Amino acid sequence: MxxxxxxxxxxxxxxxxxxxxxxxxxxxxxxxxxxxxxxxxxxxxxxxxxxxxxxxxxxxxxxxxxxxxxxxxxxxxxxxxxxxxxxxxxxxxxxxxxxxxxxxxxxxxxxxxxxxTDLEIFLAPQIGQGCRVKIKSGALRGMEGWVEQRYGPATVLLRLDFIGQAAAVKLQADELELC
CATH class of the missing domain: 3.30.70.940 (NusG, N-terminal domain)
Structure with a gap:
């Protein structure tokens, strides 16, 4: 620590x-x-x-x-x-x-x-609703999806389409990159 x-x-x-x-x-x-x-x-x-x-x-x-x-x-x-x-x-x-x-x-x-000031500050990529993104880290690393909604500067609701089904997951914006 x-x-x-x-x-x-x-x-x-x-x-x-x-x-x-x-x-x-x-x-x-x-x-x-x-x-x-x-x-x-x-x-x-x-x-x-x-x-x-x-x-x-x-x-x-x-x-x-x-x-x-x-x-x-x-x-x-x-x-x-x-x-x-x-x-x-x-x-x-x-x-x-x-x-x-x-x-x-x-x-x-x-x-x-x-x-x-020690506030939470970070560079957020211009990831907005409808953007196609790729997951950079975690269990879903490498998967691509579409941004459904943003919750503040850090959290993103992402729609993933795989095996013919759609799933929505909440991720941090810094875990995503634009495709």
Whole structure:
């Protein structure tokens, strides 16, 4: 079980140095966001990885996880020398330039502020009534169906057609992907 300590979302090397550096968006290799964050923290590179809290129950035990809000992306403040170093980490697939630095800083600040409230926040795919979806996890993994109804941001009523019969199941939206 998690100790309850929050996963740090930022680790600037020094406030006066990092404040003058431009922001970049690192597109990471698959499932390497936290490894890149640790690498940057170890090397004194300013890094921001917005994470949200998710709770799962396994065999009666409640387990808390911290997952990246933007899978595959980490936000960095880099000098030209640090850019090269980050690429050499083998965690980065591409670095994207942030064109409007002021707007980016404002939006990232709002996201971090919302995450600090510890409300349940997650990216929800645009899954609406009538959309064809595929189940990503669980006993019905791989099955396809149609969204009948949404119950709030997280729960979806799904119609599955199999063996000539239709069944409706309630699933979490994060267990689905658009076909």
């Amino acid at each position: 998690n100790s309850g300590l929050p996963v740090p979302s930022t680790a600037p090397p020094a406030p006066d140095v990092a404040a003058d550096l431009p922001w970049f968006v690192a597109h990471t290799r698959p499932r390497r966001e936290k490894k890149l964050q640790q690498y940057c923290q170890r090397d004194g590179i300013a890094v921001t990885l917005p994470c949200y809290r998710t709770i799962h129950k396994y065999r009666g035990k409640t387990v808390e996880f911290r997952k990246p809000l933007f899978p595959g992306y980490v936000f960095l403040r880099l000098s030209p020398d640090q850019k090269q170093k980050v690429f050499q980490s083998d965690h980065v697939a591409n670095l994207l330039v942030v064109n409007d630095q002021a707007r980016f800083i404002r939006q990232l600040g709002e996201i971090i502020e919302a995450l600090d």
